[in-house]
Amino acid sequence: MLPREFYARPSVEVARDLLGKVIVHGSTAGRIVEVEAYLGLKDAAAHASRGVTARTKVIFGPPGHAYVYFIYGMYECLNLVAEPEGTPGCVLIRALEPVAGVQLMMRRRGVSRMEEIASGPGKLTVAMGITRKQNGADVTIAGMPFTVRRMHEDQPLQVVTGPRVGIRKAVDWPLRFYLAGNPHVSRPR
DNA sequence: GGTAGGATGGGCT
DNA sequence: GCCCATCCTACCC
Numbered sequence: 001m002l003p004r005e006f007y008a009r010p011s012v013e014v015a016r017d018l019l020g021k022v023i024v025h026g027s028t029a030g031r032i033v034e035v036e037a038y039l040g041l042k043d044a045a046a047h048a049s050r051g052v053t054a055r056t057k058v059i060f061g062p063p064g065h066a067y068v069y070f071i072y073g074m075y076e077c078l079n080l081v082a083e084p085e086g087t088p089g090c091v092l093i094r095a096l097e098p099v100a101g102v103q104l105m106m107r108r109r110g111v112s113r114m115e116e117i118a119s120g121p122g123k124l125t126v127a128m129g130i131t132r133k134q135n136g137a138d139v140t141i142a143g144m145p146f147t148v149r150r151m152h153e154d155q156p157l158q159v160v161t162g163p164r165v166g167i168r169k170a171v172d173w174p175l176r177f178y179l180a181g182n183p184h185v186s187r188p189r
Numbered sequence: 190g191g192t193a194g195g196a197t198g199g200g201c202t
Numbered sequence: 203g204c205c206c207a208t209c210c211t212a213c214c215c
Contacts (some may be wrong), residue, residue, distance in 0.1 A: 036207070038207075045207070046207085047200095047207080050201080053200080053201080054200090055199090055200065055201095069199095069200095069207085070198075070199060070200090071198095071199090071206065071207070071208065072196080072197070072198080072206065072208050072209080073196070073197025073198035073199075073206095074196065074197055074198080074208075074209075075208050075209070077207060077208085079207090092207055094207085120208070120209070121207070121208075122208045122209060123208090123209075164207070165207075165208095166206090166207055166208070167206095167207055168205090168206085190214100190215080191213100191214075191215075192212100192213090192214085192215105193211105193212090193213090193214105194210105194211090194212090194213105195209105195210090195211090195212105196208105196209090196210090196211105198206105199205105199206095200204105200205090200206090201203105201204095201205090202203090202204085202205100
């Protein structure tokens with residue numbers, strides 16, 4: 001597992017370093033190929049920018065936990081909480097490369113091509129069966145059904161940096177990171 | 190190849 | 203009552 005100290009760092013560093021790691025939920029697993037960092041009070045696009053509420057309290061809590069929120073009346077998005085406890089910050093997981101449970105994920109998504117399984121933040125939660133029930137879950141504990149792990153030895157990755165997708169505020173802040181040329185990324189740019 | 194619009198409901202002012 | 207950290211379909215080149 002990635003230890004809690006991995007997450008207890010600046011959100012941008014955690015975001016960048018989560019690329020290539022593997023999310024496991026039940027019998028499904030996927031390699032992270034696209035992420036976005038969301039900061040605290042200074043980041044107008046971040047849910048945490050308006051302070052602690054019933055929804056955002058997880059983002060202010062201990063690192064290494066999941067923040068799952070409901071959006072557009074239909075979809076749920078997965079974040080991993082970063083920064084030391086008390087400091088807000090999280091990483092939106094935007095796309096995965098399927099690693100295990102491909103048949104199950106295809107059935108949940110109603111698709112048959114690998115690139116359609118988890119190439120977007122709303123798609124990957126459907127594929128992996130992640131819902132608000134997982135909000136607040138600790139992903140650092142070995143033996144639990146929901147974890148984030150290192151794959152093999154980390155090898156150098158070619159990372160592209162750019163503006164975050166789908167936001168109206170703080171649009172020119174380059175907090176999106178993805179693996180160059182990876183076919184499972186949500187958008188080419 | 191491309192995009193405009195609708196689905197759908199919780200969070201917060 | 204307005205705003206979404208989205209996705210899919212219909213329709214148009």
